[in-house]
């Protein structure tokens with residue numbers, strides 16, 4: 001152990017529920033990202049210091065980063081202690097994986113301090129405990145792309161089976177209208193049953209999307225970016241959603257949808273000028289709705305954390 005060593009990490013935002021890939025497909029973006037510093041401390045246990053304006057809990061059981069580290073510490077010498085400093089740039093509750101960035105970033109940074117003794121899969125397992133604190137359920141759709149980079153397919157949670165997909169260049173435009181969509185509400189309005197004809201259409205799209213990404217076939221990607229199950233129900237919680245989608249596609253976007261459980265909406269484009277046009281359309285729509293909003297233009301982050 002090198003007591004003085006400090007590990008700095010930049011944990012990216014992620015977009016999960018990649019349109020038809022509800023709960024299974026997600027990707028990491030280059031910006032925004034959270035910054036974290038971790039080092040060993042002399043006393044056992046976790047000390048969390050928040051260095052931003054979000055007033056998140058410092059109790060390790062209530063902060064998702066602490067919950068993820070506590071899961072990891074079950075498998076470490078009980079005398080181990082960490083000091084974690086968090087500077088968030090990803091607004092909590094925005095739908096772009098703020099909680100996942102803290103959970104994943106904390107365990108990846110701690111693992112580096114420990115000489116990389118855990119596998120990536122172990123780290124996903126630990127970080128999912130942070131997601132449980134944030135939303136009540138252990139899920140990996142944001143954690144996996146945050147840790148592995150690129151696009152990830154979670155084929156199964158029990159047992160964990162994560163497949164990474166290296167996509168062709170994709171430009172991502174994300175609009176975050178400053179309204180609150182409670183994850184619990186977004187979950188509770190979902191239908192528990194689906195029609196077979198809708199399921200067939202959905203898995204046709206998922207297969208098409210994965211094939212399109214692997215074949216670098218933008219046309220196939222574009223026509224597979226369709227969600228007939230979740231989006232029609234959830235989009236009613238997001239003012240301007242249909243307009244954003246219609247005008248973004250008219251501006252040349254390949255397609256897109258709700259990021260996480262909202263309120264952020266993302267669109268994918270083949271090139272930067274198109275992504276810029278999409279950003280202008282998004283701003284115009286929310287300006288006319290009189291809603292404060294923030295637009296990010298970024299690309300998919302291919303490298304792991």
Ligand code: ADP
Nearest residue numbers: 063064092093094095096097098099102134260
């Ligand atoms: P997102 O999809 O942007 O991650 P969630 O609603 O899933 O948003 O998670 C945010 C919730 O987790 C908030 O209630 C927030 O208070 C809580 N939380 C606790 N610790 C953290 C942390 N370190 N980073 C982000 N959110 C945290």
